[in-house]
Amino acid sequence: MSVGRDLPASLMLVGAGKMGGAMLAGWLDAGLDPAATTVIDPAPSEAMTRLCAERGVALNPQSPAPAAVMVLAIKPQGLDAAAPDLDRLIGPETLLVSVLAGKTVANLRGRLPAAQAVVRAMPNLPASIGRGATGAFANHKVTPGGRASADALLSAAGTVAWLDDEDAVDAVTAVSGSGPAYVFLMVETLAEAGVAAGLPPDVAGRLARATVAGAGALLDADPAEAGALRQAVTSPGGTTAAALSVLMAEDGLAPLMRRAVAAAKRRAGELSG
Numbered sequence: 211m212s213v214g215r216d217l218p219a220s221l222m223l224v225g226a227g228k229m230g231g232a233m234l235a236g237w238l239d240a241g242l243d244p245a246a247t248t249v250i251d252p253a254p255s256e257a258m259t260r261l262c263a264e265r266g267v268a269l270n271p272q273s274p275a276p277a278a279v280m281v282l283a284i285k286p287q288g289l290d291a292a293a294p295d296l297d298r299l300i301g302p303e304t305l306l307v308s309v310l311a312g313k314t315v316a317n318l319r320g321r322l323p324a325a326q327a328v329v330r331a332m333p334n335l336p337a338s339i340g341r342g343a344t345g346a347f348a349n350h351k352v353t354p355g356g357r358a359s360a361d362a363l364l365s366a367a368g369t370v371a372w373l374d375d376e377d378a379v380d381a382v383t384a385v386s387g388s389g390p391a392y393v394f395l396m397v398e399t400l401a402e403a404g405v406a407a408g409l410p411p412d413v414a415g416r417l418a419r420a421t422v423a424g425a426g427a428l429l430d431a432d433p434a435e436a437g438a439l440r441q442a443v444t445s446p447g448g449t450t451a452a453a454l455s456v457l458m459a460e461d462g463l464a465p466l467m468r469r470a471v472a473a474a475k476r477r478a479g480e481l482s483g
């Protein structure tokens with residue numbers, strides 16, 4: 211699908227924080243018309259204010275007109291307070307694309323009755339460099355053209371997986387939405403372990419960061435499965451095997467990751483409503 215061709219004729223981004231800001235930069239780079247783009251955020255960061263000024267994007271205009279697509283990127287906990295004002299900004303043809311964790315299509319339509327066609331999307335932070343991973347679900351009111359627009363927007367930020375089952379969005383949230391934080395934590399804990407093993411903190415930090423970044427880049431460049439790449443590092447009877455006997459033990463990383471993902475999915479469910 212051609213990203214540029216299917217980008218919406220006009221777009222309103224509501225909430226230009228970490229996730230909204232990351233996506234906006236990618237969309238503008240992908241060819242979204244800045245003159246047809248509006249950002250609504252009551253207290254935009256300096257960087258967002260500068261980006262809008264430099265690229266010619268309208269920031270908090272007095273009387274914004276409904277756009278072809280509204281992307282909602284406020285916190286889920288802020289939906290109730292924001293909804294009455296936002297509902298007035300949704301036209302009969304507006305496609306609502308929400309990235310709010312936990313908020314279901316029914317939750318959204320309950321707060322925003324003007325919204326008919328709704329896409330629930332769960333992107334992640336590497337969208338800021340066009341390397342995001344997004345899961346998306348479209349309700350039955352979304353037309354093929356609306357889905358193509360949403361796909362073009364989300365694809366501008368990286369890989370998109372469309373989901374047939376809305377319940378899967380909470381699992382996507384727990385795996386890829388929150389997932390970058392798990393990887394960043396891996397860098398932090400690997401560095402800490404390096405210090406405990408005797409490395410100076412700056413050396414441990416630099417090597418841990420470069421190791422995770424390099425492993426990610428290799429995973430990206432090499433079509434081999436992650437397990438095969440792991441085996442390529444593991445010399446029989448060597449140091450990696452010794453470490454993996456700890457990480458792959460019955461009480462190692464796998465059950466810990468299952469518990470972490472289950473906790474995130476449970477939290478997404480709690481944010482529903």
Ligand SMILES: NC(=O)C1=CN([C@@H]2O[C@H](COP(=O)(O)OP(=O)(O)OC[C@H]3O[C@@H](n4cnc5c(N)ncnc54)[C@H](OP(=O)(O)O)[C@@H]3O)[C@@H](O)[C@H]2O)C=CC1
Nearest residue numbers: 225226227228229250251253283284285286292310311333
């Ligand atoms: N961060 C991430 O990695 C991911 C986040 N998400 C989802 O993205 C959404 C935003 O998260 P994130 O970017 O981290 O949060 P942020 O707090 O960074 O961004 C939310 C932004 O919305 C603004 N805002 C608050 N109320 C309104 C309003 N009524 N109208 C317009 N803007 C408003 C906030 O302003 P102020 O700060 O002044 O309140 C803030 O700038 C969440 O729903 C989250 O679940 C999804 C995937 C990944």
Ligand SMILES: O=C(O)[C@@H]1CCC=N1
Nearest residue numbers: 311383386387388389
């Ligand atoms: O932590 C959160 O709730 C959001 C959703 C996924 C990533 N950040």
